[in-house]
Amino acid sequence: MIVNRKGEDVRRLARFQTPVREDLQRFRRRYRETLESGHRLIDRIVAFVTRTHGKGLRPTLTLLCARLGGGEPGEAAIRSAVIVELLHEATLVHDDVVDEAPQRRGLQSLAARFRNKVSVLFGDYMLANVLTETLAARDLRWLDILAETARRMARGELLEAAHSRRLDLTEEGYIEMIGHKTAALFGACCRMGALTGGLTDRQVDAAGRFGESFGIAFQIKDDLLDLFGDGALMGKPTGGDLKERKLTLPLLSALARSSPREARRIRARIRRGVGRRDVRLIADFVHRHGGVEYAERAMAARAKAAIDALEELPPSRIRDLLAEMAEFAVARTR
Secondary structure, eight states: OHHHHHHHHHHHHHHHHGGGHHHHHHHHHHHHHHHOOSOHHHHHHHHHHTTOOTTOHHHHHHHHHTTTTSSOOOHHHHHHHHHHHHHHHHHHHHHHHHHTOSEETTEEOHHHHHHHHHHHHHHHHHHHHHHHHHHHTTOHHHHHHHHHHHHHHHHHHHHHHHHHHHTOOOHHHHHHHHIIIIIHHHHHHHHHHHHHTTOOHHHHHHHHHHHHHHHHHHHHHHHHHHHHSOHHHHTSOTTHHHHTTOOOHHHHHHHHHSOHHHHHHHHHHHHHOOOHHHHHHHHHHHHHTTHHHHHHHHHHHHHHHHHHHGGGSOOSHHHHHHHHHHHHHHHOOO
16 A cells, blocks of 8 residues: 555656646756766765656756746756755755754765764855855846845754754744745745746736645644654654754644643653654554644645635646646645
8 A cells, every 4th residue: 555655646747747748857867967066076975866866846847937938948047946956955964964964865964974073074065056046047036036035045954953952833834934935945946936937017926826825734744743643754763853843733723622731741751852752652642632634724725825826827738737746745644
C-alpha cells in the first residue's frame, strides 16, 4: 500500500508538470550552469546539490504561472524559476547546518558531505547568484518581489528560532511564521511567473495570493506528515519538528484544548528532549484532543482560498491545473 500511495503522488505531480516538461529541462540546465564556475571544488559541490531537485514544486509553479497568459515561457521565465529555486535551496543548505541534519530528501546533506564551513559559504554563493541573476533581468519589479521575499523568509526563520527556545508559540504566531518562512516564497514563485507571462498587475497579485495560500496549506500538511506520515516515504524520520522543539498547528490546537496541567507536561517533555517513544506519546495526545481534525480544516480552508484567488486569472487549462495542485498539496502522502 505504501508503494502505491507514493506512486500515486509521483504520477499526479508528473501530470501537473506535463505542460512545462520541456521548460523544466531548460530550467535544470540553466540552474546548473548558473552555479558552475570552472573551479574544481565549486563544481563538485554543484554536482552534489543538483543530483536531485526534490519535488520541483517551486519551479513548476513558476513556469505554470508564466503560461497563464497563453504564451510560451521565454528566457525571463526560466531565469525567474532559477532565481526562486536558488533562494529556496540556499535556505535549505543553511538550515541543514543549523539543524546538524545528516540527510536531505533521504540523501546525505551537503553539510554532512562537505562540512559546515563549506556548506555555509556555498549557501552564501547561491544567494550571491540570486542577486546577480535578478540584476541581470534589469527589471525593478523583480528586485521588489525578491528583496521582500528574502526579508520575510529571514524574519520567519528568526521567529521560529525564538519560539523554539521559549516554546511559547501561539496559533496566530504560527500562521505569521509560516506565512513568512514558507508561503512568501511560494507567493514569489507565482508572482514572478505571472510577471514574465505578461499578466496585468492585478493578475500578478492574484497569482501571488494563490501562491501564499497554497504555501500555508502545503506547510500545514508537512506538519501533519511530520507527526503522522511514513518516514520511508518522506525520506526523513517522523517527529523531526518535535526534536527541534518546533510547535506546529496540530500540536498547538491540541495544547489549547487540553487541561493546563496536561499542556504543561507536554511542553516539559519537549523541553527536555524528545525520543521515539515521546513522539508516539505526543502524536496520541494530538489525536485525542482533535489536533489532526483542526489542522485539516485549517489546511482545507487555505487550499480553498488559493483556488478562489485563481478566479481573477484568465480561464485556461493551466489555471485548472493550478487549482488541482492546491488540492494535491493537502492530499499528498509525502
